[in-house]
Amino acid sequence: QVLYVTKLGGPISVVDLEQNVVIKEIDSGSMPHRLFFTNEGAILFVVNTGSDTLSVIDSRKHGVIKTIPVGDSPEYVALNPDETLAYVTNIDSNTVSIADADKVVNEIPVGNGPYGIAFSADSGDLLYVSNMRGNDLSIINTTSNNISDKISAGGAGPNQVVVRKPDIEIVIDEDE
DSSP states (O other), X not given: OEEEEEETTEEEEEEEXXXXXXXXXXXXXXXXXXXEEOTTSSEEEEEEGGGTEEEEEETTTTEEEEEEEOSSSEEEEEEOTTSSOEEEEETTTTEXXXXXXXXXXXXXXXXXXXXXXXXXXXXXXXXXXXXXXXXXEEEEETTTTEEEEEEEOSSSOOOOOOOOOOSSOOOOOTTO
């Protein structure tokens, strides 16, 4: 087991959890943060805010496979449900970059200061993006890559977003 640690001014540390020691440093770009693994854990994605890139890392060899230029000041990355595309919020270009394994294939203009990002819990046909400077959320239809709606975030500076589909049904019996 290993632990990946991003640091504000430095490379990503790979920590061996059995020995509790750093076994490797990975230089992915300037200001790496916001890590996202594939479901099987073989590939790690990291945004590099200072260098405006997305790095794809082989988590078995602990090395960068590819670094992809994205928009200005990327903040978060999320993979679509079939893990074929990475969606990256770019806070200073007000866009979401969509990248395949090699390059950005689309840029979607969203609200002011896109930050957090999460796919819908069912089929992943919707993508929720918090617009930190706009105090709202953009909802993107991932089939058409268009904004389908915007909703208020209920306050200033929305950050990270998480979508959860309840796995149990709650039934309230009003007769009791």
